[in-house]
Amino acid sequence: MTDAHWIPLDMLLAALLLGLGWASVATRDLKRGVALFIALGLLLAVTWARLRAPDLAMAEAAIGAGIAGALLLAALRDEDRAVLPDAPIGGPRLWLLNLFCIGLAGAVGWGLLDAMAGSDGIRLAEVAGDHIPDSGVSNPVTAVLLNFRAYDTLLELAVVLAAVLGVLSLGPARPGFERAGPVLGGLVRWLSPLLIVTAGYLLWVGAHAPGGAFQAGAMLAAAAVLLRLGGRADAGLPAPGALRWLLVAGIAVFLVVGLAVIAPDRAFLQYPQGWAGGLILLIEAAATLSIAVALALAYTGGRPPGWETAGRLSASPSRREGQ
């Protein structure tokens, strides 16, 4: 099989992607839009697998379709009107907008094709590929994420933390769901431990095969979402005091490791030879917990009960322990 054999299937995939994208945005029924968006996410995961990016396929299915879909569905509950009114603009202005969009698509598409055709084929891939044996892991994506471009990933964890702090500062969590019936309850009891084990596996296997901190964190967060849907208002998360520490654990461990490896001949985050594998696993383990807690808190939609008192608790832990 060569790339030429795949063209019909790829065309079908592309048509489905565009169709789903259009349908999810164009529909006036928000519930349908969200459902189509989740389908688009799953189809994107198939596309990533087709384009030889299995790490992304897993992350997309778990985060892009799973967690984002859960977030949007939860937000639908708050929406006053699930069906949008008629398009607010019409006639000539709508035509103008469509014309602008077609023009933009043409210009960006032409620019992209021109850039790809004119490319000399020299990319960072070769440099990255040559240094993978030194990176401590054999999965190229993990090597780039946690070694070659570790600084980016550190800042990304900061972005995730900032976003969740924003969510937490906006108000209390949504009320939880009713206790699930026996069927869903049983499913939750079966699936949550399985998801936790899968998360551990993905974290470990990320060093040499598709997987890693993001996928593992998403799996843990999925367990939390499932527990909340099953009727546990706290989503199975630990008490707010511990939650605060877990939320910053990823970035804290990352920073401490980055600073600890500094030596006269080594810069920030430049792991010493032979230590890289272990240090990456340590950072990834902490990042997994932080990402999971961040996504789970984002799903609950705000501060869990007792969040404010937990702040005071950390100021004087001995006296308030029992409360």
Added chain:
Amino acid sequence: MLPQEIIFGLTGVGLFVIGLRGVMLHVSALARILAINVCGAGVFLVFVTVAYRGLGERPDPVPLALVLTGIVVAVSATALALALARRLQEGGDE
């Protein structure tokens, strides 16, 4: 240039523009957040297409790592945007 680069590259541009049109057209915050996610999916598709180098070749890991971070950042931003939208709907209490 591989045919796949043309097919998926243009699909990515298409998704981007479809999302952008939705952002400009809709009034509801939730519909706009959904549309901007479609927009982002288009950008990711362009990145992954650039990384792709054929069936027998290992793709470029650098854009893939960027998209992986992008997916996580996009979902965090979506969560923040949804929380802001919910707060707006409640009318605030300042």
